[in-house]
Amino acid sequence: MTTATPALSPRRYFGWSTDHKVIGVQYLVTSFFFFLVGGAMAGMIRTQLLAPDSTLVSAEAFNRLSTNHGSVMLFLWILPVLAGLGNYLVPLQIGARDMAFPRLNALSFWLLVPAGLLMLASFFVGAAEAGWTAYVPLSISGPDGQTLWALSVILLGTSSMMGSINFVTTIFTMRAEGLTFWRLPLFSWSMLATSILVLTATPVLTAGLALIAMDRLVGTLFFSVPAGGDPILWQNLFWFYSHPAVYIMVLPAMGAISEIFPVFARKPVFGYRMIAVSSLAISLLGLTVWAHHMFTSGMDPRLRVPYMISTMIIAVPTGVKIFSWLATIWGGKIRLDTPMLFALGFISMFLIGGITGVFLAAIPVDLHVHDTYFVVAHLHFVLFGGSVSGAYAALYYWYPKITGRRFDERLGKVHFAANFIGTNLAYLPMFLAGLLGMPRRVVNYDPRFTELNQLASLGAFLLAVSVLPLLYNMIVSWVNGPKAGDNPWRARTLEWQGSSPPPVHNFDQPPVVTEGPYDYGEAEARSMMPSPAAAGD
Amino acid sequence: MKERTLLVVVLVTALLVVAGIWVAQNVNLMPAEASTRAALVDQLFRAMLGLAAVIFLLVEGLLLFSVLRFRQPRGDDGDALPVHGNRALEIVWTLIPALIVIVIGFYSFRVLAASEIREENPLVVNVRSRQFAWTFEYPGTSVISSDLHLPVGRQVRFLITSDDVIHSFWVPEFRVKRDATPGQMAELLVTPTREGTYPVRCAELCGVGHAAMGLSSRVIVESDEAFQAWLTQAAALPADPIEAGRTLFKRYGCPACHALADAGAAGVVGPALDSLADPNGPHAHAHGGMDIRALVEQSVLDPSAAIAPGFADGLMPKDFGTRIPANELAILVDYLVAQK
């Protein structure tokens, strides 16, 4: 049914290619490199925090490490890895030959490289040291690396926006015949919801960063307090993007979970429309809550309560998603392969992040725990326990599609076990440290928090080790893993109906879709037929 | 079959509620309660913890149960039943979380309002932060201290600001923090309820000394008598004028910017003040017919009037006029003028 794919040399991954599949893999590999860089920084931070008064790392070096650990992990790992997954899968899931603007797609990847180099180069001229939040006036007087950091984040924002223009246009104008919006796979739905957030929130951060860069380079007075500059203004500009950013970073991972659960439970996703609508609800609500990061700052006290309410409302669509996933696997025939394990891990760990998010939304509690290790634990449970576990699940699930090979199941399970234990061990103790009085971003701490920090560091080291089986598996299995066949998981979404890896133009004839993406258990239903010609076999 | 599932649901719900209540009453993760606000916040926190326990046990329990109960039977590659949705169930699990969130929101609002009630005649304390130290000033007295002393039971009205970057004044045992933003004065109301010594933390990254700043100052909540005693002792001056002058020189933070061997000060931001009165000493330029005592007093009250060559204007605080009572100013100026 599918033509033999011409042998493509791996060299295509190193040059300018407009094939969305090549660009997808370029995103995945590049972001993984930065994941290791960010992870190394985390390792140094946790080694320093093994003892309350350790002098292994100087205070200045520590501030630079924690600033860039945050920036690298958020802007150079999570955003690009999810963009890579979206790039590879959205055209395949909707039956298109490529993205709507292939050249723009290649450019949005190739902006990532200078941006990443700029951020790493900042270490040679004195790296940024005002936290990934770069609060003014501290970030105005910092070393030159802060300017490089700002330019790097502007480039990344531009790349992210270009990607979103591509995703929205592709999903709206290039869906295959019969693939209505209510038959769109949930991963593509999540990319659509994410792109709306990217396009509306990123430009405001770009404007803010431009102001910081001008204050540092040209001597404008936007954030000069003696001249009347207002530090709260920067916080508003920053958080207007940076809270939607955390939804940008979790929605695609949620989309991946919505794809994996039906396949490994052999059962249709429960409440497809409610999940799709929840993605949009989270996306739009996400734009109205940013100032819950500023309850303790000098924001207008009258505005605090409305932000508390809108933040708490977001727990409802998130709850709908989690309960829908539970209902999906209820009564299913669950196969605990690695993608399913990570998807289950996502739910159990993201839940802890989500619940503590409601604690942080409650103003009186937030006034105590804001900017403490309670927040550090919360953000790592939603971002590492959540997004990264989701990204891992997606990597394992679509690995046969991208490479045509099967990964080693045992190594996958080892990676899951180490990752699950490591995450809980690393971040649960931080909740307690935060409640008891340990502030955030400190190079030394009160001796009463020693044991909690040692536990956390132990967890972090386990996480560092847990990446090894993943790395080995991904590389070695691609070279000589067993052939996976075209649809090893017997999934029904369109991207699995062609050959694996798919031909350069994805589908020989434009596919015609005749029923939903998750119609498991229907006796006569065939998987989404890729094209009329194949209807006969 | 219907009754059995109903029974199971009721049983599980009862179990969860009991677990939630047990957690709310027995699990305490917070430090000591040392303010009226702390008591209120801890009640809210424990209630939310109980609710969180219920939700956590429910979801993780369902997850675990499903994984065990609905494992794929060996050799059965078929699909499960094609269940696409259940309108009633979806409505329930949208309304219940919405209800929970509304209750928590309302409860939080009431706790917030209750913790910001103004009592009359609060003790006003100025909290000044700079890179990398806290300074607490007691208006109406000349007391400036790096440790915060508070009488128990009396509401404190903190007026918090910063001289350079953003810091954040946080006392974990009081359960509250407020950012010290430069160029702004933030107000914070706290009523200490438990005597003891508690740490003062800095909760906003403010530079290389951020961690040190969070380990340097303490708040000492004590009885009113002890507090008054401390206040008078801190305000007291040694009898000997030179000794008193030296104490005031240190108390008002002059050593941070000025060097003066007599007071062991080594600041470099402002000019050294050794041999200030020597007409042909380093400060000869400024004399210009002015009486040296008038010049020194003017430089304290209005620093920009005469800037020593090689030093920048605008660095020395301009508010000493309001902060230093007249009698203390006289002692300080006499002390400086006495530097030969």
Added chain:
Amino acid sequence: MTSHTIPHADDFRAGRELSLDHRKLGMWLFLASEVMFFGGLVGTFLHYKATLPTPEAALLDTVLVGLNTFVLITSSLMVVLGLDAIQRGRRRGLITFLGLTALLGAIFLGGQVFEFISLAGHGVTLQSSVFGSSFYTLTGFHGLHVLIGVIWALVTLMKAARGTYTAQEHAGVEAFGLYWHFVDVVWIVLFTIIYLI
């Protein structure tokens, strides 16, 4: 550059069902992000206008800038007339109107540079005050967009001269038109919040 897109039956069928053209949709999405970018700068300008009232604001010459606004509105008319011309197959008309658009754009930029020089003469510069910073940054970024628009107009003009656009296929002209009108709308908002209120 490996272009592998073999001609395929119909990529954008789904778009036509929603009467959407993928190039126009891409342009509108880009303009949406531009609205947010200027939104950030406008928010900053308004915040400081409210918190730091300054006599420097009185130095602004509303009448001169009013004329400049008139120039930009006229250039918008030129663009739509140019588009109308190509839709009727009149390539010469398109070329003339694009030339006029670029000229008017340049005149607008000249007017702004003149205003900046006179303001700087009164001591209002990027570094002189928060008002100076926020005024020059907001109007500067807009001016930058006008400059990009003038260059884009000239590029479109050259392509028109080479016969790229016909009555049936003139997507490039429409994209440029959307961008130019957007820059005009941004100026209409800026003119009001900076000079009028």
Added chain:
Amino acid sequence: MTDIPRTTHDGRRARGYVMVFLALAAITAIELVLTQIGLAASAAGALFLILSLGKATLVVMFFMHLRQDSRIYTAIFLLPVILVLAFSTLMLMSAGGH
């Protein structure tokens, strides 16, 4: 961009554009005159905002063809505009919490 419904190829559309242009020019002229009269600040503020909203709507509806194009384009443009209005209002309101 073949999705614009074709109206007859006569000068009617061009004349329509000129009419819109004249309206824009007129509003701008009115605004300039109003600045010279020196109205009370608050009244003038609201009036100018309405006038500029009118001008912007004219350009967007007629010059940018949002009137006859798909509602999706309008939604894509309106969402950011609403967000900017909300963000700007908040920036105007909160002059710091002290």
